[in-house]
Amino acid sequence: MTQITYEGRTVDIAPGETVLEALLRAGVNAPYSCRAGNCHSCLHRAIDGAPPPQSQSGLTDAQKSMGFFLPCICRPMSPLTILRPDDLGASLEAIVRAIDPLSEDIVRLRIEADGFAYRPGQFVELSAGEDLKRHYSLASHPEEDAFLEMHIRLHHDGRMSRHLADKLQAGDRLRVAGPSGSCFYEGVHADQPMLLIGAGTGLAPLYGVLRDALRSGHRGPIRLYHGARSRKGLYLSDELRAISKARDNVDYRPCAFDPSAPHGGDVAATALDAEQNVAHAAIFLCGGENLVKRLKRDLFMRGASLKNIRSDAFTPAR
């Protein structure tokens, strides 16, 4: 007999029993549907202990590496501590190292959080107070940078924006939880074409993924499309042009809204027009919900496999 720990309580698992059966028996209102490992309704994540490989069947490589598993087909042999899929877990203290402008309304925040493990492109929950929490994606690389780097758009009326712009200084303390999100370089073959498409601060995770891919020795062609409302919003363009120049396989394609540009400078239309053959590409989509939804559907309809599409859609703060 073994146990699982779920939201602070310990539930015994009888021999042959699944994690889902044990949770339901313990009165946990866990979601489920097919009970055969197909529909993914009961998906959970193990943050301590290794779920049996067969309980991860059908999940993406990114999900597997993050400890996701299917409770309805999971018969663990050793203890597991599990979380709901959207639970980021406990937070750590972080210290602000620097806040610098990247464009007119985008800042770069660098914080130091000891022992915080992540993959470039994942997102974290940053909290500057009990009721002031936001999700931001990571552009930094854990093996190259001693800090976590986020790109944050400042909104006039945004509470976190005002806090960042008016109050926060180097040396201040924040809390950081996570990471989460499957938008990172995992399950990609070194020779596979990579297609990175993002708008606004959606560049942060893509920049992280690009650096991770190059560091991992990616050989296939990488095309990065970055969209912005105006040319001034194309931040990091000098760095990206330099990478594109230094690496034969990297192609940086900035798109700013401009009535005279092809497709009016719309990044989705530009990328969809140029990328006709996507069946074998590893695709990363980051930006607003509408952009991500549109691109995901259109790329899927023209032959991209959903398991090759990793995406991260930003939702506005409530």
Added chain:
Amino acid sequence: MSSLYDRLGGEGAVNAAVELFYRKVLADGRIAHFFDDVDMESQIAKQKAFLTMAFGGPNAYTGADMRNAHKRLVEKGLNDSHVDAVIENLNYTLRDLGVPETEVKEVAALANSVRDDVLNR
């Protein structure tokens, strides 16, 4: 004789069919609107569960599960014509994959067997 699921090729056959099937469903104006607000990743997992059931593979669906899963869609107007369209797309998918007519008919019959539960009647 081996089971329908084994004759079709088991889980590999489901994996080969699921994206093809989902593309056909999304391209079908009669039913695509039911999928507009659904997250594509969770939807494709559900499509896979449905195909596994229709292929005669391992599943633990009960009539009540089917009813609950489709209740919201029935309230939005899901009816027999939409179930027909889904089964039609399933038939085309299997023919695209070169599945013999006998098996295509067996799969359609299995899919059809949950019609009343899906439509909550």
